[in-house]
């Protein structure tokens with residue numbers, strides 16, 4: 001029998017891109033982090049190294065990233081041009097849906113640039129979780145562990161009415177972020193999660209991204 005409350009949380013979670021300043025209560029945040037700790041990982045290595053940044057430190061970090069905006073320093077590559085076929089189509093659909101929701105025209109390059117820059121003020125979220133990881137081999141296994149951790153974290157937040165958004169864009173400034181947070185060079189930054197109570201009135205939060213039917217991604221063998 002399906003646990004309906006689980007299904008509801010899973011299917012209602014979505015990315016929010018405008019938050020209220022209201023902080024998440026410390027006790028609630030600890031519960032969420034305890035939940036996320038139950039994430040499975042390769043050989044139970046539990047390789048997540050999570051830094052939660054709020055308040056003045058978050059402002060300092062945002063400023064440092066914006067200052068370094070022309071000098072990205074990612075630990076891992078990210079390039080839209082690597083997407084092809086249906087993947088590239090989905091990526092374009094996602095961009096189109098986003099800009100249409102906020103009323104930014106295709107040819108409005110300045111408007112688009114401004115919208116992209118909102119990533120670096122964390123969409124005004126009161127908290128940001130930085131997901132660091134140790135480096136093992138080609139890092140694929142450890143990155144999958146971090147991805148799993150992130151989904152546990154997002155769902156646990158969603159179950160408590162707290163909104164979130166995972167952000168690879170911010171991780172493009174890994175060196176700057178390590179410097180501000182005093183994190184050692186051997187910890188690599190995969191992505192971050194901004195979170196807090198969503199501003200339900202914001203147009204950008206009306207976005208609902210669809211999903212393709214399962215036969216586009218699942219093959220049954222008997």
Ligand SMILES: Cc1cc2nc3c(=O)[nH]c(=O)nc-3n(C[C@H](O)[C@H](O)[C@H](O)COP(=O)(O)O)c2cc1C
Nearest residue numbers: 013014015094119165166167168169170191208209
């Ligand atoms: C690892 C990861 C990184 C992401 N990075 C960004 C980002 O930097 N900026 C952004 O606006 N959205 C980012 N997203 C959000 C995706 O665009 C979003 O998850 C996708 O469009 C599906 O929408 P949904 O989360 O509302 O279901 C990211 C999502 C994931 C899982």
